[in-house]
Amino acid sequence: MKKKIIIAVFAVLAVIAAAIIGVEIAKNNKETVTAETEATTAFFSQLKLPYTLSNGCEIAEIKSYNGPFVEDGSDVEKTDVFALVIKNTTGKHFQYMTINLKIGEKDYNFKLTTLFDNSAVTVLESSGAPYNDKKIDTVTLTQSVEFSSDPTVHPKELEITVMDGLMNVKNISGKDITSDIYVYYKLTDGDDWFGGITYRASVNGGLKNGELRQIPANHFKKESCKVVFTEYEK
Numbered sequence: 001m002k003k004k005i006i007i008a009v010f011a012v013l014a015v016i017a018a019a020i021i022g023v024e025i026a027k028n029n030k031e032t033v034t035a036e037t038e039a040t041t042a043f044f045s046q047l048k049l050p051y052t053l054s055n056g057c058e059i060a061e062i063k064s065y066n067g068p069f070v071e072d073g074s075d076v077e078k079t080d081v082f083a084l085v086i087k088n089t090t091g092k093h094f095q096y097m098t099i100n101l102k103i104g105e106k107d108y109n110f111k112l113t114t115l116f117d118n119s120a121v122t123v124l125e126s127s128g129a130p131y132n133d134k135k136i137d138t139v140t141l142t143q144s145v146e147f148s149s150d151p152t153v154h155p156k157e158l159e160i161t162v163m164d165g166l167m168n169v170k171n172i173s174g175k176d177i178t179s180d181i182y183v184y185y186k187l188t189d190g191d192d193w194f195g196g197i198t199y200r201a202s203v204n205g206g207l208k209n210g211e212l213r214q215i216p217a218n219h220f221k222k223e224s225c226k227v228v229f230t231e232y233e234k
Contacts, residue, residue, distance in 0.1 A: 021026035047136055050087065055097065057142040061085035062122060064131035070187060070195040071111070071124050073219070082108055082125040082132060085192075087144050088115045093151060098143040098144065111143075112196030113227050114186060116151070122189060123196035151229035158230055167217045167227075178206045179233035185225050198228065206232065 050058035065083040066076040069233040088094060094115045112123045153160065155209050157173035160183060181203035187194040201217040219225070 002094040010198060047139065048229040051068060051139060053099065053141045053144075054093070055138070055141055056088075056090035056092070057097070057115070058087045058089075059093070059099075059139070060087040065122070065124055069124065069128050070219075071128070071197050073129060073197065073199075078128050080083075080130045082129050085109075085111055085120055085122050086115065086118055088117055091117055093117055093147045094144065095146040095147045096143060097141065099134050100138075100140045100142050102138040102140075103132050103136055106132070108132070110196065111147055113198040114151070114184065115193070116228075119193060121193035121196065122141050123175055126196070153227055154230050154232075160227055160230075162217070162225075162227065164219055164220055164222055165216065165220060166214055167201055167220065168212055168214050169203050170212040171208065171209055174209060176206065177232055180204050181218070181230060182217075183227060184231050185220055185227045187219075187221075188224055188226050194224075201224075 016175060027098055031094070047059060049062070050060045052058050060086070063085070064084050066079045067077065069078045069081065071208055084099070086099075096113050097111075097115070099110040099112075101110075106129075108129055110123045111126050111128045112121055114120055124151065148154045157171070158170045158181070159170040161168045167183060169183060183201045183203070185199050185201070186197075199217070199219045201215050201220070207213060214216075
């Protein structure tokens, strides 16, 4: 009788041990499955988007681009260029930033200028490198510079009218402007910006009070560009 009781106790203990082992195996399998799912997601979507950079801006989208390559000013037609959509809702205006993506042994660099708060821009890989759908190993914000003061077009000092390839700049400040005047503009993409590049047109030598001068703005297209800010020494 005692022998049967001992055997029964061992049987119960074996069942309990099996149940505990089963729970641990299930737990470990669940963790493994989760890791595999995350890895698969990372492979197909590149990153868990939106991906927040260290300055608070976000990589909102990763995509391939076909069309004029604007980042070097050449406008050469290219296909399948690596592109990012960067969104800024930080409350800050960024003058310049550079982003590095590393995929295996390959570096992809994205340089963008003039990204205002509550705006987004499509930026192309700076060398025009083709889109890579492999898993991204690292994302690094290598540079990030804010505007030292809020950028402005100086509407009380300068009157700017635009046309394709040209701008008329008039001094309405009530006094002479003796320094060079720089007019910065960007390409638009609907309500967003297109291209990391910001173009610059110059009024060399400034303007006398009331003077108007026409200057070249080679990349300006009235239907797809906008003046973003102006600079001169006061």
